[in-house]
Amino acid sequence: xxxxxxxxxxxxxxxxxxxxxxxxxxxxxxxxxxxxxxxxxxxxxxxxxxxxxxxxxxxxxxxxxxxxxxxxxxxxxxxxxxxxxxxxxxxxxxxxxxxxxxxxxxxxxxxxxxxxxxxxxxxxxxxxxxxxxxxxxxxxxxxxxxxxxxxxxxxxxx
Numbered sequence: 001x002x003x004x005x006x007x008x009x010x011x012x013x014x015x016x017x018x019x020x021x022x023x024x025x026x027x028x029x030x031x032x033x034x035x036x037x038x039x040x041x042x043x044x045x046x047x048x049x050x051x052x053x054x055x056x057x058x059x060x061x062x063x064x065x066x067x068x069x070x071x072x073x074x075x076x077x078x079x080x081x082x083x084x085x086x087x088x089x090x091x092x093x094x095x096x097x098x099x100x101x102x103x104x105x106x107x108x109x110x111x112x113x114x115x116x117x118x119x120x121x122x123x124x125x126x127x128x129x130x131x132x133x134x135x136x137x138x139x140x141x142x143x144x145x146x147x148x149x150x151x152x153x154x155x156x157x158x
Contacts, residue, residue, distance in 0.1 A: 053096035068107030
């Protein structure tokens with residue numbers, strides 16, 4: 001049983017639209033050798049979002065708030081979560097979602113998601129679909145009609 005100390009997390013930083021503010025993903029699942037689900041601590045700086053609105057065809061997601069206050073946007077609805085609160089996004093539920101830190105302090109959330117061999121991730125506000133096949137080295141982006149497209153993240157800054 002691997003023990004993963006905080007210092008052993010794989011840390012990815014994500015530039016934000018605010019100079020000097022970096023969101024962070026502190027991955028726990030990779031150092032632990034897990035392959036069936038991903039788990040990380042997402043640190044969202046004030047005023048930033050976790051992603052573009054999206055939903056997964058084949059993967060479940062869970063968000064658990066550790067510290068701070070975060071707004072979950074799901075479709076047109078917004079819900080504020082505090083420490084100890086959770087949100088779940090079942091596979092195939094065709095309602096896009098993301099996290100938004102509207103507060104003045106960083107927010108820490110644990111994110112856990114299954115890793116299906118293949119998944120189709122829909123970005124409803126951008127007419128994009130990400131086709132993920134974990135046996136392939138690259139993901140494939142299309143629009144909703146199936147034409148090859150660029151990632152909407154190329155122009156998006158949290």
